[in-house]
Amino acid sequence: MTAKSTWFWICLAAGLCGLIYFLNHRRPAASPGPAKILPGMKAAEVTRFQVQPAKGVEICLERTNGGWQLTKPLVYPAQTEKVEAFLQALEGLTAAAYITPSELRDRPDADEEYGFTAPLYTIIVEPGNYHLHLGLRTVPGDQIFLQVVGVSGIYVVDADFLKTIAATNDQWRSTVLVDLKSVAFDRILVTNAAAGFGLQRDAMNHLWRILPPIEERADSAKIDTALAALQNLRITEFVSDDPSKAELESLGLAPPELELTFAQGTNLAAVLQFGKCPTNDPHTVYTRRRGQSAVMRVPAEPLLRWRDKADAFRDPHLVELTGPVTTIEVRGRDSFSLQRQGENCWRVLPQNFAADADLVNELLSNLCQSQASMVKGVVILPDLGGYGLAPPLRQYTLESAATNAAGSETNRLIAELDFGTNSGDKVFAHRAGESAVYSISRTDFERLPASSWQLRERQIWNLSTNDVAAVTIRQGGKLRRLLRAGPYKWSLAPGSQGSINELAIEEAVRALTQLAAGAWVARGEQDLTHYGFEAVPRQITIELKNGEQRTLEFGGRTPSESAYAAVKLDGESWIFEFPAWLYQFVPLYLSIPAEAP
Numbered sequence: 025m026t027a028k029s030t031w032f033w034i035c036l037a038a039g040l041c042g043l044i045y046f047l048n049h050r051r052p053a054a055s056p057g058p059a060k061i062l063p064g065m066k067a068a069e070v071t072r073f074q075v076q077p078a079k080g081v082e083i084c085l086e087r088t089n090g091g092w093q094l095t096k097p098l099v100y101p102a103q104t105e106k107v108e109a110f111l112q113a114l115e116g117l118t119a120a121a122y123i124t125p126s127e128l129r130d131r132p133d134a135d136e137e138y139g140f141t142a143p144l145y146t147i148i149v150e151p152g153n154y155h156l157h158l159g160l161r162t163v164p165g166d167q168i169f170l171q172v173v174g175v176s177g178i179y180v181v182d183a184d185f186l187k188t189i190a191a192t193n194d195q196w197r198s199t200v201l202v203d204l205k206s207v208a209f210d211r212i213l214v215t216n217a218a219a220g221f222g223l224q225r226d227a228m229n230h231l232w233r234i235l236p237p238i239e240e241r242a243d244s245a246k247i248d249t250a251l252a253a254l255q256n257l258r259i260t261e262f263v264s265d266d267p268s269k270a271e272l273e274s275l276g277l278a279p280p281e282l283e284l285t286f287a288q289g290t291n292l293a294a295v296l297q298f299g300k301c302p303t304n305d306p307h308t309v310y311t312r313r314r315g316q317s318a319v320m321r322v323p324a325e326p327l328l329r330w331r332d333k334a335d336a337f338r339d340p341h342l343v344e345l346t347g348p349v350t351t352i353e354v355r356g357r358d359s360f361s362l363q364r365q366g367e368n369c370w371r372v373l374p375q376n377f378a379a380d381a382d383l384v385n386e387l388l389s390n391l392c393q394s395q396a397s398m399v400k401g402v403v404i405l406p407d408l409g410g411y412g413l414a415p416p417l418r419q420y421t422l423e424s425a426a427t428n429a430a431g432s433e434t435n436r437l438i439a440e441l442d443f444g445t446n447s448g449d450k451v452f453a454h455r456a457g458e459s460a461v462y463s464i465s466r467t468d469f470e471r472l473p474a475s476s477w478q479l480r481e482r483q484i485w486n487l488s489t490n491d492v493a494a495v496t497i498r499q500g501g502k503l504r505r506l507l508r509a510g511p512y513k514w515s516l517a518p519g520s521q522g523s524i525n526e527l528a529i530e531e532a533v534r535a536l537t538q539l540a541a542g543a544w545v546a547r548g549e550q551d552l553t554h555y556g557f558e559a560v561p562r563q564i565t566i567e568l569k570n571g572e573q574r575t576l577e578f579g580g581r582t583p584s585e586s587a588y589a590a591v592k593l594d595g596e597s598w599i600f601e602f603p604a605w606l607y608q609f610v611p612l613y614l615s616i617p618a619e620a621p
Contacts, residue, residue: 073085
């Protein structure tokens with residue numbers, strides 16, 4: 025290759041490199057996407073807008089108190105979610121195509137051709153005085169022509185934008201009948217065909233009561249559910265905005281068949297009135313709010329409970345707990361109190377022994393879950409004696425810790441429950457502060473402890489198997505002693521006879537070192553013979569390496585096919601039901617064989 029041709033190819037390559045560099049660095053930037061039609065508009069800043077449909081009245085909405093309200097053709101709360109969706113769609117509106125002013129010069133009838141002489145909608149938005157006309161749809165129908173006043177061209181936008189615009193004022197109106205979350209009330213007055221009654225919410229514990237003449241605790245859960253149903257009630261139709269008196273009478277609203285008045289003290293917060301069902305729709309009723317002229321229709325089913333008597337809201341339970349109980353006072357066969365001493369730790373006073381936390385929780389659960397039936401609505405004090413309630417045969421008082429105005433801790437009464445005599449399978453009951461007498465089933469009543477010893481901690485002892493030196497069995501005047509040399513190493517002491525199963529004995533003794541009562545039955549020596557304890561005792565004694573002993577004595581059989589057993593606690597005999605699952609090991613491995621001498 026000659027030098028001349030070499031330079032030719034070098035220059036050609038350099039030129040190509042320069043061209044590539046120039047093209048790469050002069051490439052136009054990526055398109056930022058379609059431009060917004062109203063670039064200066066911010067949905068969050070809009071305070072007012074108007075919608076004028078081609079056929080219909082002008083609709084005006086204004087932002088007020090954090091929400092939206094119709095101001096024209098009537099004043100009424102608007103659907104804030106629907107308004108915000110419309111404004112967001114308007115803010116993000118972009119053009120699929122744009123017809124320029126130059127293209128329009130050759131179309132003298134453009135306004136008529138694109139539908140702007142009688143636009144489908146005219147929209148005005150403030151601030152900014154944005155003025156828009158929506159014209160005809162394009163031939164495929166999926167787009168629509170849009171004109172912005174002050175802009176010479178015409179936009180083509182997605183027709184889905186039309187779905188965000190309501191054509192009538194009713195479609196903009198809020199369908200919420202009442203927003204109870206924004207209404208302050210502590211009293212509800214119910215007027216219905218059954219019987220009027222009132223409900224009052226306690227300022228301290230927020231529980232509801234049925235107002236006199238028969239004052240009693242209400243079922244707060246039922247009331248909250250009924251209120252939630254009202255909160256979720258939605259208007260299905262706006263019937264009339266200016267009904268005549270005759271129309272109100274025909275709709276069952278003058279007077280209303282059901283009226284709910286919500287008040288805070290003496291201040292009326294809201295009054296809801298409900299009338300008849302339309303003849304062609306038994307699932308809805310006519311309704312209105314006092315102070316507003318509009319008549320609407322709403323679903324009838326959520327109102328059924330409010331059409332009932334006060335009994336529908338009566339609390340069928342003896343007590344409802346709204347917080348932790350710290351003290352339980354019991355007056356029964358003996359008088360005692362249960363004092364909480366930790367998260368789940370209780371003590372029985374003045375007897376001063378640990379209470380079984382599960383039994384205390386069971387007591388509270390039984391008190392809360394027992395179903396009470398009303399015997400008589402109003403019983404004066406002298407007549408309570410006829411029910412065994414003056415004085416009561418048994419009483420339970422529940423209290424919680426509270427701080428008084430001076431900052432000192434004190435007890436706050438939750439409930440005081442009195443129980444009297446029985447009538448058949450029912451036991452009379454009375455709640456302090458109420459005039460009614462109730463009854464609960466005798467079965468529920470018998471689940472409630474009447475003596476302090478019934479609530480003692482059921483864990484009798486908690487030993488380590490490795491601390492066991494021997495086990496002595498006494499039965500029918502005979503004695504057998506088992507020695508433990510280590511894990512699963514057992515032998516008969518001198519003088520004891522028979523064969524042993526070391527594995528079974530180890531497991532039986534391991535369970536016995538963690539002995540817990542199935543249920544306390546009685547206490548005291550006088551009750552031993554009543555539960556089948558013999559003059560010649562049947563005993564198992566666990567001997568520990570430190571010389572201490574734990575002795576267990578067995579009595580007769582229980583209805584559950586276990587056995588009664590007794591131990592000495594604080595120098596006194598305590599009788600209990602021996603765990604049935606553990607008792608099956610006693611005759612097999614921890615007894616004296618019949619053939620033993």
